[in-house]
Amino acid sequence: MGFALHRLPLRLAAGAFILNSGINKLDLDAESAAGLQQVALNAFPQLESLSAEDFGTYLAAGEVTLGASLLAPFLPSKLVGAGLTVFAASLVWTYLRTPGLTESDGVRPTQDGIGMAKDIFLLGIGLALLLEKKK
Template sequence: MAFALHRLPLRLVSGAFILNSGYSKLGLDEEGAKGLQQMAVNAIPQLEQLSPEEFGKYLAAGEMALGTALLTPIVPTKLAGLGLTAFASALVWVYLRTPGMTESDGVRPSQQGTAMAKDIFLLGIGLALLLDKKKR
């Protein structure tokens, strides 16, 4: 069974958050997409090959697909957890690689990086879903 009541809070909060984030990026203008892309390029240089418009569209579509998968009970928990873990890992990597987001130790968030540091919670949720054991 892909759905269990004890997983509902994890899938609901992360799925709704990510789906809303993707939906809000649907109307992203070129300047906004370019800013997000520049941050992402710090961690994944290959993303520079995309135009800002393409990057914004792909990001919005990816977030909406992941959010929908997390909210859909028929999607297996391990698959949803794997998707969330991969996505959140990329977000945390962007946070760690973007100048000015961390204090001098390279881990603790600076004032500017506090908003991005919350992605560690998404990583924790993804890992919890991925490592959850099925009841027999």
Template sequence: MPRINTSHLPTRLVTGAFILSSGLGKWSGNKEMAAGVHGLAAGTYPILNNLEAPKFLKILAGAEIALGAALLAPIVPAAAAGAALTGFAAGLLGLYVRTPGMRTGIRPTPDGIAIAKDVWLLGIGAELCTDGIRNRSSLPT
């Protein structure tokens, strides 16, 4: 069982609860929500056009629920939870960078603020990864 780094607990609890709540909200989303979320994502990642909007919303909701639970579960190593969070955040920031109207230069437009603020997820994920790897490499063998 991995050692639990208590300094990660506040970050993992807050981030995990936020993402879990987001996923639970999407899980029971209606067709309008599905169409909106799918439309934004498919506009940036065209391969998603192959999925129907309600199915995409369920997959996204399930991924958010799993990620939130992984962050909340102290048995999940920091490096693994951080890697998952970093990948998720990179996908969100891809929306910010590639969706027209989200930014002017690097600064967010009013429409882009909701996604640009997710840069904090990238920072948290990277910190969990690097700290988890660093702590793992310092364990006695």
């Protein structure tokens, strides 16, 4: 599947956002990395086996790689859409599993949860790229 102009806004918006987030995490201090890891542990307890520094390094590298991949027009949209869908689904799962981020119904965000609830938009973009039919 070649380059298609209608996918450009999706890939640019998600790619720039995620790349910037990853770049900002490249020199994450141990305390900040530990804080991010603590939140991630709510959804993925297996991450406890990593040191906070390694977690921060892997998270930054993953975000930089995914963001750059979304911005690279020569990579297939279905491929980068799959990566974005998995990444965004993990963020949404973390949001849903972290106490205090949702109202009592377990879905609607509290004031503290709004920052993470927005990741549903990334999931929608990933799914749009992944599920688009070949013409």
